[in-house]
Amino acid sequence: MPEAEHIEGRDDPWSLVVTAVGSALDDCERALSDTPGGVAGEALAFSRFLRAELPRLLEDWQTRRADPARGAPVDQSADDRPVEVALPATLQGHAAAVRDIAFSPDGTTLASADNDGLVRLWDTRTGQGTGGLHDNHSLAILSLAFSPAGTTLATATTALTLWDVTSRTVTATLHPQNPADRIWSVAHGPADDLVVTGNNHSVQLWNPKTTRTTRTLTHPGSVFAVALSPDGTTLAGGGTDTHDVLVWHTRTGRRRLVLSGHTGTIHALAFSPDNRILASAGYDRTIRLWDVHTGHAVATLTGHTSAVMTLAFHPDGTVLASGGAAVSITPSGARYPDDHTVRLWNVLTKSLITTLTGHTGTVSSVAFHPDGTYLASGSFDTTIRLWPINRPINHQPRPTTGRRRLLGRRHRHE
Template identity: 35%
Template sequence: MVDKTVKIWDINTGKFIQTLETHSYKFSLIIISNDGKNLAIGSGEKTITICDIDTGKYLQILEGHLSEINTIAFSPINKTLATASVDRTVKLWDVGNSKCLKTLHGRTDFVHSVVFSRNSQILVSGSQHGIRLWDMSSGECLTTLHEYKDWLYSLALSPDGNWLACANIGNENNIIRLWRVNSLNVRNDNTAPDKILQGHTDSIWSLAFSPDGKTIVSGSSDRTVKVWDCHTGKCLKTLLGHTRPVLSVAFSPDGQLIASCGGHSIIKLWDVGTGSSRQTIQEHACYIIAFSPNGYILASGNTSGIVKLWDVRNSECSATLGKYGQPIISITFSPDGETLACGSFDGTVNLWDINTSKCIRTLQGNIGSAWSLAFSPDGQILTIGSNAETILLWNINTGEYIKSFKGDRPYEGMNIKGVTGLTPAMIANLKVLGALES
């Protein structure tokens, strides 16, 4: 019998927790938020319902799609909900106020990851649907490696410059793709990966190479951390202990430790050799972590907008670098370890002096959410990957904006004002592809 209810169970104890009364007989999918507090229900009646798991109460009903909902994903910080529909649009929602932040018609790219090549001549960016290689001198997009059905979220380049890795989030697969960099033909858009690493059972949020470039570590929504051999593609170790999705992983500079964090208020330090948990640091819901170049400091950014510096030797907090008010979504040390760059959800990027714990510079200006940060090898340039579909380069000494990279769109600059016969959907699609109406 169809009764319009959703029942929630504890999978560890088998205990029944809650029954949620719904308004629809047709459920297309049900997703739990990364912090385990909310439930998103997609229906065949074009709506998404957000429920509180503890109380069973409805929090929001999101309306705007024109057809059945077929994909739902919470952002790692649970602030934004992405939904895809049979109407061929993807909508981004503010979970707090039910507002639709953006509707994506056809293709559009949010840059989630940026890394420099070893010689600084090429910048690699990862976005929703593929990997782009950019010429640093000209700003030209050299090539786009593949396009995927699910969102490319994490990207890593090995320190020796030999391996490029990417991982996706979504419902299609939970694999890591590895390319040998010297085998990439920058004019060939269809270069197949050299290795495919399989073993995770849910979305992969973070990747990090070991200092020697021989192994790679991954963090996933399946609550595991996995260590892989790049040359064989085999999983060497699976690290268990997280009870929420693992959102960020990092290797220590000496390759002896792995740090991992997730939405359950802890950071774990693992012994690479044994796979055992060496330390557990109690922290607020942590989104992103990074080791300092000397390996003594671990920086963490959390969903409350707080950045903390931890002494790896004793797990004590050595400094708190202000409070942004917006979730910290990217963090990286300069090559000399003297400066920490932190990017927030509202697009602010702050540069901190590690020795004095003072903010030495704030970068602002049409950044969008600063999803990824990378210093050039000489530490003079900071690259920001944003959800404004753009990669921005800044001089960190002067705070001056240098230039930006943006992929070519087929109708860039074409004015469609006054053109007859176009439906609203056609106009929206043309604008996404670069057209103007002015």
């Protein structure tokens, strides 16, 4: 089985299923690799897609079977007025595994995407859902990103879809050069003229204004993670078929760095707010910090017991959040223990701050609110959890003006 696979809650019967399917796909892919022609190439790409999606399908099926009612809408009060919730809190409304979450730049909206192809929008003041986006294709949305103005949301499936957040309508659908491609990851640049996607064997740069591809960068495998530096000058990508993180100049497309050190598939990348550090994580259960200017390794953070699936920097750059996977199986058949935790790391001291528990499925995405007062985490257990961040690590005074009430509770930094 490939390194990207992580499956929750299996005993021996489930291991037999996974092993049998993986073996069948191995035989299929060997035969297709020796078969010439475009159709065989498309079939090979589809087989690899099935392999990558198997853990998600199994975990999602087990979750639904164990709790068919999961994903029911949150009850409202009898007079139908919005109910303000205090942190920590759990948002329920998805019926399938949550794959990605993102805050709008102004912090008023949280978007979450699931395996049924649904995007839900949440009011961050009340925690109530405000509607959803659905294109009726029911394809799992693996990644999403807001535009800098917050008016457009980009979602990734077999195509890049651009949504007008206000009207909740599709404004453009952008297809990869290879029709058999899957878009695994998406990131938005600091201006409205750049969106980046991680595909099968390529990273593509798009201009959403013209809906055209501006550049295609080759990659040896499926690009599960892409990240753009906050200043937009640097692009990073990582995924399968290599354990390296590749870094390019955004403007020229020239490769700047090859960051070597991981021993497994790359699942997550994040730049620090000051553009100086790139964090990477993946199947080897480690988080690595890199100096973006020199390419030198700054630190290796360990503690997760399974694959690390997601990363996010606090807006002040001193805290890094990470999320762990369910049970993972290595290519040799060894099992990594279940994780399901969110961990907070001190970037300055390179040490663990705390471990947040509560999710019962792979933690697929983490995101800090733009004002840094809380962290959101999305999971294969179909829920989103909100965690207060009450004490920034740098202890620097923050402006006292412009504060607003968040989720029924006023937060302050001590």
